[in-house]
Amino acid sequence: MIEPMTIRSARPEAADLDTIVCHRRAIYQEAGFDDPCALDAMSAAYRVWLSPKMETGEYLAWFALAPDSSIAAGLGLWLMDSPPNLFAAGRWRGNIVNVYTEPDHRRGGLARALMQVAMDWCAAHEVDMIVLHSTPAGRPLYESLGFTPGSEMRRIRRIVSSKR
Amino acid sequence: MTIRSATPDAADLDAIVHHRRAMFRDMGYSDEHALDAMRADFRPWLQRKMQAGEYLAWFALAPGAAVAAGVGLWLMDWPPHMVASGRWRGNILNVYCEPAHRRRGMARALMEVALAWCAANQVGAVILHASPHGRALYESLGFTATNEMRLIRPLA
Numbered sequence: 066m067i068e069p070m071t072i073r074s075a076r077p078e079a080a081d082l083d084t085i086v087c088h089r090r091a092i093y094q095e096a097g098f099d100d101p102c103a104l105d106a107m108s109a110a111y112r113v114w115l116s117p118k119m120e121t122g123e124y125l126a127w128f129a130l131a132p133d134s135s136i137a138a139g140l141g142l143w144l145m146d147s148p149p150n151l152f153a154a155g156r157w158r159g160n161i162v163n164v165y166t167e168p169d170h171r172r173g174g175l176a177r178a179l180m181q182v183a184m185d186w187c188a189a190h191e192v193d194m195i196v197l198h199s200t201p202a203g204r205p206l207y208e209s210l211g212f213t214p215g216s217e218m219r220r221i222r223r224i225v226s227s228k229r
Numbered sequence: 230m231t232i233r234s235a236t237p238d239a240a241d242l243d244a245i246v247h248h249r250r251a252m253f254r255d256m257g258y259s260d261e262h263a264l265d266a267m268r269a270d271f272r273p274w275l276q277r278k279m280q281a282g283e284y285l286a287w288f289a290l291a292p293g294a295a296v297a298a299g300v301g302l303w304l305m306d307w308p309p310h311m312v313a314s315g316r317w318r319g320n321i322l323n324v325y326c327e328p329a330h331r332r333r334g335m336a337r338a339l340m341e342v343a344l345a346w347c348a349a350n351q352v353g354a355v356i357l358h359a360s361p362h363g364r365a366l367y368e369s370l371g372f373t374a375t376n377e378m379r380l381i382r383p384l385a
Contacts, residue, residue: 098311110309148249148303148322149270151258152381162308184380193382198375207378215377218367219356221313222348 070175072182075126075139077119085126086112088139088165096200118143126163127182129175138166138175142183144192153194159187161197176203180210230335232342235286235299237279245286246272248299248325255325256360278303286323287342289335298326300339302346313353319343321357336363340370 075081090108098104118124123144131137147158161183166175187195199207235241250268258264278284283304291297307318321343326335347355359367
């Protein structure tokens with residue numbers, strides 16, 4: 066089902082920050098992170114990170130609205146000051162994050178529509194390279210939009226927090 | 230093998246910029262004009278990041294103290310997440326060894342210095358983008374492939 070939809074930009078104000086943080090928390094929760102204390106700590110730390118990034122214009126976001134104007138889905142675009150390379154021109158590299166649709170509004174094409182808005186924004190602003198990290202469920206959507214697997218490797222080392 | 234930190238002075242900036250250009254060239258990018266343009270764009274980015282302390286680099290020295298190999302560590306102001314703690318995410322880049330000094334473990338030794346720095350400075354997650362040639366080294370150091378996807382708009 067394709068819902069008629071309205072998309073609006075997010076603003077660096079409390080209500081929109083709260084929504085983005087809420088989306089991020091829900092993404093991790095649905096991915097299996099079920100420690101509420103850890104999710105709360107991440108959410109609090111993330112809000113502190115997000116607010117200045119939105120103020121400086123380094124983090125953009127869009128929301129898809131339900132018919133009653135409530136927020137049904139969201140998507141973030143973090144503009145990273147990446148080193149110049151040979152693949153893509155433009156100072157900024159786009160990083161798509163926090164793609165989330167409320168359960169009642171899934172299968173309605175909201176994430177795809179938000180991705181199109183973000184990709185159009187990138188095309189209009191010389192952001193020639195866009196990266197993201199996909200869940201298995203999200204992969205078909207991103208593949209259909211032209212994304213292909215990257216060459217990133219990662220090494221995680223647990224840090225024992227000095228607060229514990 | 231002697232390893233030293235890079236400083237944001239002209240000679241070290243030049244060495245790092247040279248490594249980046251040579252690295253891309255080794256990966257098969259043969260358009261000299263594009264390589265030169267990238268080098269010119271990269272130097273001011275690098276200088277800014279090194280002066281801010283957001284880009285660290287180490288060199289392995291040949292006898293006589295010439296730079297034989299280098300590794301860079303870009304500290305990214307990464308959003309808080311659930312996978313690792315620490316404000317910064319390490320991004321290893323510009324790993325390059327001069328052809329005459331290869332097969333002596335310089336890249337591995339430099340990687341170990343960078344990873345030890347990360348461990349000592351609360352950088353819990355370190356990423357890199359591997360060329361097919363470099364993958365085995367990084368796997369042996371504990372790196373694994375991620376779920377990254379990318380979309381690149383072809384250059385006009």
